Amino acid sequence: MKGLLLQLSALDADAESAVRVIAYFDALVAARADVASLVRATAALAECGAGLETADTGRVRYRQDGTPAPSERSAAPEQPERSEQPEQPAADESAGLGHVSGWMRLDDDGGRVWLERPGPPRPLDEIVLERMAIAARAIGTRVRPSLHIADPALVELVLSDRESAEDRARALRLLGLLPDVAVRAVAISPPAGADVGVQAVALMARGRLGRRTVRVAVLGRMAAVLIQDRAVAASPASDLRLALAERPSSRTGTTVPQDGERDGTSPGGRQAGAGFDRSTSASTGHWDAAAQPRVGIGGPVDGLDARVSWRQARLALRFAAPGSADALVVDYAELGSVALLADVPVDRLRSDPDVRALDVLAQGPAGPGDIAVLEAYCQATSLRQAAAVLHLHHSSVAVRVANLEDVLGWRLDEPEGRFRARLALLARRLATAP
Template sequence: MEALAVRLSQLDAQVEGAIRVVMFYDTLMRRRVDLPALARASAGLAQCAAGIRLHGTGRAIRMAPDGREAPAPGPIPSPGTTPVTLDDEEIGEVWLERPGTPLPLDEVLLDRLALATAAVVERYGPARTTMADPALVELAVSSETDEAARARALRLLGFAAGLPVRVVAVRSQLPLDRLGVLLCPARPVKAAPVGDVGVILATTVDPSRFPDGVRAGIGAAERPDRSWQQARIALRFTAPRRPVVDHGSLGAPALLAQVPPDVMRDNADVAAIARLAACPDDVETLDAYCATGSLRRAADLLHLHHSSVARRLVQIGKALGFELTEPHGLMRAGLALMAWRLLDD
């Protein structure tokens, strides 16, 4: 390597510098440094503050050229951040806080720092990647898997024996790895696509951590196979006003998921809702009224005057064939709306 660097230096001084940067990081890897030491060495080499951030922890490691922690955020990183990738998943980013114009070798340094960071994370942690082999995830959640094979799959996924594992079924434009990190920033979590649904396995799930734009069904059982069945059912009950549904909160309406689709289509109330769907405003009004059980609260939710909502409900009741303002009519409408959405799943 040294002989190659000497020969190349006779052709281009910048190439020699790049080779020396590569050798510098190769030496760090042989010494098995941790992330703070890696950031400290990088800052010393670059003679400006260097930073490392992992998505799984959210904490930034920033070191100054003198080897101490950088006291405060520096200027906008230049030439920008470089992603850290492990197993085809972006797990973090690295950067240099160099004021002014970047130096010619900054890009090479950042590339090597990103590679070294991935190697350190793979060796020591603090976090493994979120994405998992879909076949392994499917084995863990399948009801046809025997318990010995399921336990082995969970162990390979990183879940300790005896830990409860809950399953979440999601539909989201947000990448599954980012979503998994948001849900469980400090606990074991794995994700993979299975068919047209994203699957997330975690020891705990906080429904409040789901970002906007995500539809999610959360299984209540601690066994992954049972939790997966429940998560898929809960996902079918999600709606614009209820994007995240925990199966444990469904109660008796969960039984609707067991009704054959043809039986639901033949029901007069469900068929009436299907016809009503030609007017989205009517469906939205009915949904708000069923969700609140109150004319005035539905009006507040829709940002309309209560008299306007009342007129709409009269017309909707005529289309459905029963009085919505009566308790029995409200129950019928709510169940029919749920059943119609299950057909649309």
Template sequence: MRGLLLRLSALDADAENAVRVIGFFDRLITERAGLDILVRNTAELAGCPAGLHAPGKGLSLRADSGAAVTAGPVPAKAVVRSLEDGVEVWVAREGEPAPLDDMLLERFAIAAAVLLEHSSVPLPELGDPALVELVLSESVGTAERSRALHLLGIASTSPLRVLAATGEIGGRSALLGTVRAVLATEVPQVDGRLGVGPLLPAVDAVKSWRAARTALRFTSDSAPVMWWERLGSLAILAEQLEPPDIAALHDVQVLDRLGAEPDLITALEALSATGSVRKAAAAVHRHHSTMTARFARAESMLGFELDSAYGRFRLYLALMLRRLRDNPE
């Protein structure tokens, strides 16, 4: 279907081809297609970006030909058809308009008006937790997510982080399984562990939520907060490794044995973070002379030195893998 309008126009912008365009939109109306489908299929038909702007419903949808629907403003170069209540549909074609563009915009506008009335968007009586859950659902489209954000008072293009928390935390939130999801722009203090997702346009909150859950898996009692941005290439480990794979690693098994000694894992995490025996000892409130002996014993069991860059990296990696194993999704 991609670029069908251009091919029809190249043949002849006559009544027969106009009827085909009308029939295309009539089918979408008859099937009560979602607004995402309407915008995406219109862009496919036109062979150029197309969109729907309905500020009263919190919708600002756009799609490029062959691409997914996203949120975005009406381009300055777009040709716009206005409806009631400030609703607009548009196409943004490079170069000269196609002969059937007027027909496409007219039928796009009619279809938008009808489907806006029938679209399965959240109702105003839904409370914040239900709306937050809808915003973070993998199964809803951009239109439903934008509408839920609108009812929460959040513009779909506003920057937003999603937090994954194990403890109580304020803000617009919902308990999803055993983890509390929070829509936020700032990162507050929390009593418990916290995974911080990246700052993204609010309509992409589901991506930030996915990243926040991954970041949460890398937290520990001594490092209760983890930001997605600070994981870097470590994030791929969460996608590629299962807990049994991690449990079979020699370094992780040794750390499990060392974990039987009080505070030794915490001390090793402090050493990994600071690179200094004295600073690590201060972090766990121990004298550095006692920590030297404990670290030497850890070295003998691990089989590598902890005072080299290589050793500290290997220790850090093993500690992070252990957190990942102990915090399955």
């Protein structure tokens, strides 16, 4: 307060005006104004352009007439050394605003507020900036949960191919997202019988997404998630895989039948699953893949192009399958040329001889276990690694692989044979994906 009192004492002639400025910003804080409202109100009060930039909000600028001004950057720039003065925000001549006439630091992360006044600063500009900064800090320290259940209608509008850019931008703002900051879409499909919204929210809450802004909406039998952050280029795939792998399920787990179990059940009577996994059941401390959601992750795009990331996320979801956390969470960026398989019509995939051979295998008495062994063996680098994934002895896996070679006619000990099997498994996964 000492600095503020010194400023007030230097403004004897305008002391009443200074008090009004203080009251103006206090009222904004009391009314729980958001960042955009604060900048817009400052521009109106100062009768010139105003701006604010933080790591969380990116750059927000408004003209004197209350209309938003374009932002040169959607996030704070790289920060200078602490011993240097922070970078002064640049003017935007194309927006019809003057040069930056004054600015003030908000935090050590490079946050700042400024006025864009043509000509020299006015006497009250300093106190306007100081009170704007105080209000911005107050707004920024409010408890704002980053994970929200969103209005499905707004999310559908953001992801629509038919809506105008203006409508999509408005929907993004209503969701608490910034149209000019990158966004990433995630598609989540729950296990059979599970609540879509509960599964999606629980997974995202466990995903250690930090300061990212997350919006979750239920669209039919799928959850759509929008993630926004200045570091959105970093995929959440590893965080979500870790979240899935760390959380045992209370549901009964899936196991691969041991040799001689031809009825499709384990000794404990559990039904064998359709995919390989690292688990038996939560009661034995193992992780249950069959009770976990499948996840597809799209790439980062401009907020107004969220529909592109959503298409990528849904495509990646088709490749996700019950199994390890790596199999359950598929990042579109990690698919590479494998994503081209998704362009093949489903009918053609289903009619492929290799896919049909796997369908016949899966319908056999030990079918789910055989498919699980084939999946694990094709992805592993050795019999022992596949055995570790399946919780079987490596000699049992060797016997099963030999039986699979006889049934399918593929040489699984050769690169070409394993590639053929892997391709057939992927094609079958796409053909049977919900």
